[in-house]
Amino acid sequence: MESLRPGDLPEIGGYRLLARLGEGGMGEVFLARTPSGRPLALKTVHRELSLEPDFAERFAREIRTNDRVRSPWTVSVVDFSPPGVLPQWLATEYVAAPSLGDWVRGYGPLPEPAVWCLARELSAALVSVRAVGVVHRDIKPANVLLGPERPFLIDFGIARAVRDPRHTQTGAVIGTPGFLAPEQATGAVAQAPADVFSLGAVLVYAATGRSPFLRGGEELSLPALLYRIVHDEPELDGVPRSLLALLGECLAKDPAARPTAEEVRARLGAAAEGDWGAAVPQALVAEAGRRQTELRGLLSASHPPAGAPAGGGTAPVPPPPPFAPVPPGGDTGTGARSGARRRLVIGAAAGAAALAAAVTLGIVLSKGGGDRHGGGSAASPPPSASSPAASSSSSSSASTAGSSAAGALPQAWVGTWSGVGPGTPNADGITRAKTGEFTVTVTLNAGTAGEIVGKQVSTVKEVRSGRNLGCTEALKLQQIKGSTVVFAAVTSHPTDREASFDCPQGNLYVLTMESADRLTLESEGAQSAGAPAALARKP
Template sequence: MRPLDADDPARIGEYRLLGVLGAGGMGRVYLGRNAGGRTVAVKVIRPDLVGDNEFRVRFGREVAAARRVGGKFTAPVLDADVHANPPWLATGYVAGFSLTEAVETYGPFTENSLLVLAHGLAEALLAVHGAGLVHRDLKPSNVLLALDGPKVIDFGIARAIEDSRLTTTGKVIGSPGFMCPEQVTGATFGPAGDVFALGGVLVFAATGQGPFGVGEMVQLLWRVVYEEPHLEGVPERLRPLVAACLTKDPAARPTPERLLAELTDIGLPARGGWLPGPALEEVSRRAVELLDLDSGPFDVPHSLAAPATETARTADTLVRPGTGPNARTVTSAPGTEPRNVTPRSWWQGAPDPGPQAGFPPAYGHGPQDDSGRPHDAHQPAVAAPAPSRRPTRRRTALIAAAVVVCLAVALGAFAITTYVNRTPAEPNATATDAPSEPGAELPGAYVGEWQGVAKDTLGTYDIVLTLQAGVIGDQVGSSSNTGRVAGLTCGRTETLTAVESDKITLTAQLAADSGLCNDEGATSELTVQPDGSLSYRTRGVLGDMVGSLTRTP
């Protein structure tokens, strides 16, 4: 991100602009914030694309449909003014990074990550198509990575511009390596075109290149229409599904509903997490920088700061991830997404991030420019401490939030590695090694339905637990924990593994619909208190999750 220029507006609608995120074929993208503190990405359409009132009618219709799009894997359109000069729209902004940048930086995805990505993209297309829209420009830079899965952005714009009678500037709406044959030839473009692009995005995530390689625009468009895609490097279990998406005949491609059904047949993603440790750290760092951008400089305790070798920056320097003396260079053909990524899996040598329920959510989801470069390609460095002054209440809250994120970044690698390297049978650090008697029964004082609240270093969780009679080795109940900030629920079945004089130990198995959680094999310790409540302890995102449960009437 770069500062505003003299010719940039200070405000658009109700949004105070904080900087320029990028500019591309459709217009310029700003980072903005309203009076209530909500951060958004504001896309201003290029004046030469607007044309007459017919464009505004089309654009208004597309934006109205986009605002009806729901689902957890799409970026909601929050605001728009189709009658402004020029028109603009705003979506929530995520302080994360795009699929393009992730693959450039960390290498191709593993099969587990590809499954999470495929599920999320299929769900996103289901939501977009359900609102009567077609994306028309699904590509890696229009997929943002968040803690709870991928987010698709920039739907509801391309069609209005592509239909404009003034698109005679030579601008191609869409990225050549990810366009479908009917889009290239000018045939009718429908939802099946988005499915073709989805297949291309999965190939890019799996291999570091698009399905038709690299080359000049004309070469890529020819390959899209007449050549078969290159699927080497796509995991075998996913290859038939990806090949079906990339079929030349639109009628032969699977629908998003069919994609989800086939992905379910393949199997839910492995429950080892979604983002790798370094990517999780990068998302956390950008969240801190976003807070700093709004609140001004603040003191971050030295002990929480990352090593200088990792974040060597000055207060007045803007650094783009992937640049600098130690950066890898990734070249791109004109009009294409970045390619030629070193084929190093982004989980090789990187710790798993561990459980992610309860992590603070990214700050919404936002559009980016159409040049193939992520909309947050330039991020502001954390500012140097300012002279001491009396902080406002809002500033104090921002500092507190930033310190929590810094703590996660500084300690995350240790905590994550510790949790992930535990074997499923390993108890929490506070568990004793005293063996239980074979056939020991669950004491009656624990049987029943319980609910309460537990906390770890980063979040607060609502806990629900149901236990029934049984002996060691039996599945004696179920539980769930829901993060109050992220809203992610992790459902578990509980097996009784230890009965001691003062406590019991349960071992969790994740429920089938908890694919983004990492509670598999986690142990819980419960103790009956004098007032009849249960003390509750299990592993959390950062440190143990500790709380109290009371019996449900």
């Protein structure tokens, strides 16, 4: 992490930039924060990439692919730039931990117990990727973060958005030399077995400090390295004997000869809770702690003064609550992470002659207060305390909301809830739509986890054209934890059926019951400006 440079923007997309995290082939990476104090990794796209034909479409498609992968070992996409905005950017959850590449370069290979545990955890991550039909295509040491409670696999699909030969030039190589599969080295569009090959290569690196196609201290030209990957056998000296056979099979030249991710996980066995923390070097735990302390300092120093507009939006945002640090591991669970509560797009990208670009409006339905970040499962959101101003009936209601049988929506939630926000009447009408009141209505029925239990309808009109830019979604009950309930949007379409824009798909809603008649929600970033502050029960 390094300080911002003189020419760096103070904020991007309504997110304040705090520090530089690095840069690469796609662009620059910054540490950013939301108005409520949640840390993000914000990645900008090089201008020349943004100007390539069809890049914006590829970029948005791969972000949607990324966001389908929700597990304790992955980080969520939180927000991204509307079409036509430069620089294009992508914001994800931030994990304050070194990458495997950084760690091995600084401290050397991991000890055998940690390599074994890393193998178990990453194979489980790969199984979760395959469960939603996604292929990563760029598994490498830089894309494995060594969190204190578990490792994380990051950057799904982003390299493919930049370098997909189906959309750029024939024969382009997708992936990182030294860790990509032979079929990738020859320019083919890689499928699931390519991820297994890259997993094997990454585990060899973790155990030996080098790619399986390089000898210690050796440097090769790209053509020579690709030739080795396609034709030569891997160098496995230094790999723990207990992993030799499995990693050798993962590195088979023929994709059909490699085990599947599920087979790899079955042969390694499941990692038990706490295994990772016990297996990794104590120096790694200490480094993660140091980064957490540094992060808390940056977030604390960056809070705007009370009453000042946060996030750079034109609509005023209440001053954020104090940041409550939580270790990046979070809670384990299925579905999406509990790590950082996710912003949810409710409005839609809308194209109009009056606008230079389509604009997305959104809100996060969640309890205000300290946010988690890094791993965990969004299906297990952090518990929220009642507001200090809540009455005794509010406390009683929250208690009732959490006392229902597991998996069944409590009766206290059934009904219709609605709220009205100011919209964005002062927006420029170019990078953000100029809109009037922003109405959100959520209707909930009785049901159990996995069932569709209601819908949400948003209505927000563009001032100039009068068009409704809202979206309507069917809501599936995902999970219940105390007074917080998670809903997943299983369908999404414009509230105005005659509208010609596409609504975002797969949103996740995290609502908290503050009292018998009030659900709280929180805005995050410039694209959520103007949303209602809460939903009230309608009679």
